Amino acid sequence: xxxxxxxxxxxxxxxxxxxxxxxxxxxxxxxxxxxxxxxxxxxxxxxxxxxxxxxxxxxxxxxxxxxxxxxxxxxxxxxxxxxxxxxxxxxxxxxxxxxxxxxxxxxxxxxxxxxxxxxxxxxxxxxxxxxxxxxxxxxxxxxxxxxxxxxxxxxxxxxxxxxxxxxxxxxxxxxxxxxxxxxxxxxxxxxxxxxxxxxxxxxxxxxxxxxxxxxxxxxxxxxxxxxxxxxxxxxxxxxxxxxxxxxxxxxxxxxxxxxxxxxxxxxxxxxxxxxxxxxxxxxxxxxxxxxxxxxxxxxxxxxxxxxxxxxxxxxxxxxxxxxxxxxxxxxxxxxxxxxxxxxxxxxxxxxxxxxxxxxxxxxxxxxxxxxxxxxxxxxxxxxxxxxxxxxxxxxxxxxxxxxxxxxxxxxxx
RNA sequence: CGGAGUGUAGCGCAGUCUGGUAGCGCACCUGGUUUGGGACCAGGGGGUCGAAGGUUCGAGUCCUUUCACUCCGACCA
Numbered sequence: 001x002x003x004x005x006x007x008x009x010x011x012x013x014x015x016x017x018x019x020x021x022x023x024x025x026x027x028x029x030x031x032x033x034x035x036x037x038x039x040x041x042x043x044x045x046x047x048x049x050x051x052x053x054x055x056x057x058x059x060x061x062x063x064x065x066x067x068x069x070x071x072x073x074x075x076x077x078x079x080x081x082x083x084x085x086x087x088x089x090x091x092x093x094x095x096x097x098x099x100x101x102x103x104x105x106x107x108x109x110x111x112x113x114x115x116x117x118x119x120x121x122x123x124x125x126x127x128x129x130x131x132x133x134x135x136x137x138x139x140x141x142x143x144x145x146x147x148x149x150x151x152x153x154x155x156x157x158x159x160x161x162x163x164x165x166x167x168x169x170x171x172x173x174x175x176x177x178x179x180x181x182x183x184x185x186x187x188x189x190x191x192x193x194x195x196x197x198x199x200x201x202x203x204x205x206x207x208x209x210x211x212x213x214x215x216x217x218x219x220x221x222x223x224x225x226x227x228x229x230x231x232x233x234x235x236x237x238x239x240x241x242x243x244x245x246x247x248x249x250x251x252x253x254x255x256x257x258x259x260x261x262x263x264x265x266x267x268x269x270x271x272x273x274x275x276x277x278x279x280x281x282x283x284x285x286x287x288x289x290x291x292x293x294x295x296x297x298x299x300x301x302x303x304x305x306x307x308x309x310x311x312x313x314x315x316x317x318x319x320x321x322x323x324x325x326x327x328x329x330x331x332x333x334x335x336x337x338x339x340x341x342x343x344x345x346x347x348x349x350x351x352x353x354x355x356x357x358x359x360x361x362x363x364x365x366x367x368x369x370x371x372x373x374x375x376x377x378x379x380x381x382x383x384x385x386x387x388x389x390x391x392x393x394x395x396x397x398x399x400x401x402x403x404x405x406x407x408x409x410x411x412x413x
Numbered sequence: 414c415g416g417a418g419u420g421u422a423g424c425g426c427a428g429u430c431u432g433g434u435a436g437c438g439c440a441c442c443u444g445g446u447u448u449g450g451g452a453c454c455a456g457g458g459g460g461u462c463g464a465a466g467g468u469u470c471g472a473g474u475c476c477u478u479u480c481a482c483u484c485c486g487a488c489c490a
Contacts, residue, residue: 012439012451013425017483037482092489109490143414143488157490209490258490289488313415327448361450379449388449 001353006044009033010366017330020216022301023148025310031297031318035059038145038153045370046297050156050316053296054135056187056315057158066131066160066179070112073137077103083269092140108137111266111288114161125165128274129173133160137292149298150217150254156294162287165276167263169287174206174261181257182212183216188296191303191311193230193253195221206261210291211253212285214302219255222248242350254299255292262286284356301371304393310371311393318355319352321411322372326360328377336387336402337378343406349413368392374412376405 008030017034018024026032031046042050058068068230077095080086086093086105087315094106107113114132122130135158145153159175164170178194185192190212196314197209209232211221224241225248233250241248267273267283276282297316304311312318325337337353344351352372360379367375367390377388386399389408400408 009423009440010451011424016425019484034482056436114414138490144486151489155490160490249482250483255490273439292490329448352465356446359448359450359452361448361452363451364449365451 003351004351006352008045008366008367008370009043018148020147020150020298020300020302021305022150022153022216023368025301025305026148026297026362027370029310029366029371031310032149035406036153037265038142040149040152040154045318047295049312049316050294053188053316054156054158054293056290057135057184060180060184060187061133061158061160064131068130068134068161068163069117070134070136071107071110071117073107074104075107075110075113077105079116082104083112083115083266085112092142094139094141108138108140109157109158109290110134111161111262111286112270113268115270115272115284115286116162118161122163122274125274125276125282129162129164129169131160131162131173131177132310133158133289143307147216147298149294150302152294155292158291158293160272160289162214162285162289164287165274165282165285165287167261167365170261170287171206174259174287177287178208181259181289181291185210185212185257186301187315187317188298189257189304192256193221193223193228195223195230195232195253195297196235197232197258202230208259209253209255210257210259212256212296212299212303213251214299215252215256216302217252217254219253220250222250225249233270239262253403254302255287256299257291259289259326260287262288262340262372293342305371306342307396308365309369312371312373314373314413317350317371317373319350319372320373320374321349322354322367322370323407324354324363324367324379325359326363326377328355328357330382334380336382337376340376340378340409342403344409347410349410368395374409376409 010030014024015027017280018027030043033041033043035041065287077086092109097103137154139154139156142151142153143152152329162173179396193211195209195211198208221230222233222236224246226246227241229241229242229243239248264283264285268284272284273281273282299312300316301310304313323337323341325333327333341353371392373392375390385402387402388397389400390397
């Protein structure tokens with residue numbers, strides 16, 4: 001895409017109400033725009049990144065055999081009364097009435113809706129197991145929303161729910177989801193730990209959290225210095241690793257995923273049963289699995305930024321290559337840059353062409369702020385047949401011959 | 414909900430103490446000159462100073478009430 005045609009309102013000034021790097025840079029680089037406490041608009045760049053992350057989540061879940069659905073954002077309060085959660089979840093639920101006085105809530109999570117969906121469509125063990133998920137808006141009226149996308153009130157969440165004939169099969173799926181989440185976080189280029197956790201308001205027994213390691217994390221976790229063991233401090237109070245006996249270190253993490261072994265808590269409460277192979281009614285044994293998709297964006301930047309701006313990882317970047325035309329009035333620069341732009345597009349590579357009338361300084365600053373992994377600069381040395389290639393993460397520059405340029409760029413994406 | 418702060422142009426801020434014609438920087442528009450690290454010159458547009466009420470000849474400024482937003486805490490995927 002061409003920079004001149006996308007809305008990317010970058011700013012030099014740090015917004016007065018942002019303190020975390022992810023919050024500051026996502027706003028300054030024109031990814032998001034806040035408009036009320038805990039509420040954000042996704043601008044074009046933010047939407048592109050969100051869709052990329054979402055696509056990775058979807059791809060891995062589909063590969064694991066889960067199926068995507070989309071449940072309504074508005075749910076009757078009766079769903080929550082039936083499960084007994086209307087009081088337990090309390091004020092985080094945004095409640096309202098329709099014109100007839102019927103009570104509704106905005107979905108904060110969808111165990112009830114999903115159990116009702118399955119209850120109405122699955123009657124036999126022959127249709128089990130099944131894992132249904134959705135990636136859509138949630139609303140939680142947080143006591144104190146903060147840190148931009150990190151803890152918004154409205155946010156994009158992937159929530160999956162699995163249904164099984166027994167606990168063994170549910171645990172098999174739980175382990176599969178753990179492996180699937182690991183693939184997702186790894187593809188996104190994140191440094192993360194899987195930790196033992198409390199189950200919180202969701203309930204259930206076994207539960208693990210996926211923590212993105214970052215100083216600004218809201219959770220304190222203990223991680224083993226040699227193996228991959230990790231646990232939430234509320235769960236783990238010891239000083240040595242129960243797995244291998246080495247020292248445990250305290251660190252901060254951002255909770256971006258959480259998987260639960262639910263059991264029959266919701267199927268019992270909502271009277272959701274199937275017929276087993278003896279024709280006997282049994283409650284579904286359930287698991288539930290969540291990823292904070294919009295929170296992942298904040299997490300990626302918390303873990304990947306410098307004092308100049310964002311540094312997107314390969315699979316999360318809005319574009320793979322940022323082509324900079326140093327001086328838009330130099331016909332040769334425009335021609336050569338446009339040529340590379342078209343060649344890369346033809347290869348299916350996401351590329352941003354900075355064709356604005358601004359000077360070089362503004363363009364390179366925006367490149368550093370936005371954080372696309374690689375920049376290609378068509379400038380002064382083009383008359384000698386040379387262009388400059390810059391790696392965003394290291395800011396390392398190298399000169400490349402125009403003749404060899406396409407291959408050189410392709411090597412990097 | 415306790416504690417602390419902030420609301421003045423799209424963004425960042427000064428002006429409020431000590432009441433007297435609404436300011437600065439960035440951004441934006443027009444013209445010109447520039448073009449490798451956020452250019453320069455000239456001209457220009459944009460505000461019910463968060464809201465309501467009060468005091469006063471006169472309120473951005475003083476008083477009262479209220480709303481919003483941010484930070485710390487408790488709480489929470």
